[in-house]
Amino acid sequence: MFERFTKPAKDLVRGAAEHAERVGDPYVTAEHLLRRLLATSGTPGAVALATAGIDGEERRSAVERDLNEARRRGGITKSDTAALAGIGIDVAEVVDRVESTHGRGALARSRAWRRGRTRFDADAKAVLEQSLRVALGRGDKAIGDEHILLALVAARGIPAEVLADHGATYAAVEAALPAVQRAG
Structure with a gap:
């Protein structure tokens, strides 16, 4: 499948893998794909993301x-947090207690990077x-x-939730693409 990727898409995937390695994560995740896209400019995906509302350094920094914050919660989405609150579990309190014992970021998924073949978790594979x-x-x-951006905003999980919180929903990204394609 990788041979069907454009240069910007290949660069995005490689950059996500480099980011995962740099931060010591054992797998490339959908979050890494989004983080790399946020650091990109001038590509169709980056332009669509900006057109959909994630424009400027301040907005990218907010994302x-x-x-x-989602990583600090161990990848628990806001909707999962609300569901747990409904049965009396305060995720913020759990995170605070774990961090008071084990240090800030203890629930984050960072672990030692395994050298060798780049490994993608199930969510990143599903996005690709x-x-x-x-x-x-x-019809492309x-x-x-x-296309990776559209797959990210369509998927369930943290990247789609965070983008939607900032106005970059599937509909907003899809609406931005004709203008991006006309400009390209």
Whole structure:
């Protein structure tokens, strides 16, 4: 499938893997794909993301802060946090107690990076597989970083939740793509 990726999409995937290695995560996750896309400019995916509302350094920093907070919660989404609150479990209190014993960020998934073949977790694999389906559904022959972005906002989980909280929903990104494609 990687041979069908455009250069920006290949750069996005490679950059996500480099980020995961740099921070010591054992797998490349959907979060790493989003973080790399946030650090990118000028590609169709980056332009669509900006057009959908994640424009400027301040907005990208706010998304990064929300991703960091979700990582601190161990990847628990806001909707999961609300559901747990409904049965009397205060996730913030659990995080605080774990961190008071084990240090800040104890619930984050960072662990030692394993050298060798880059490994993607199930969510990242699902995003990349979905990007192929998105490209095919749009009648595109290649998979671009804009297709990866659409797959990210369509997936369940932290990246889609954080982007939606900042206005970059599937509908907003999809609406931004015709303008991006006309400009390209």
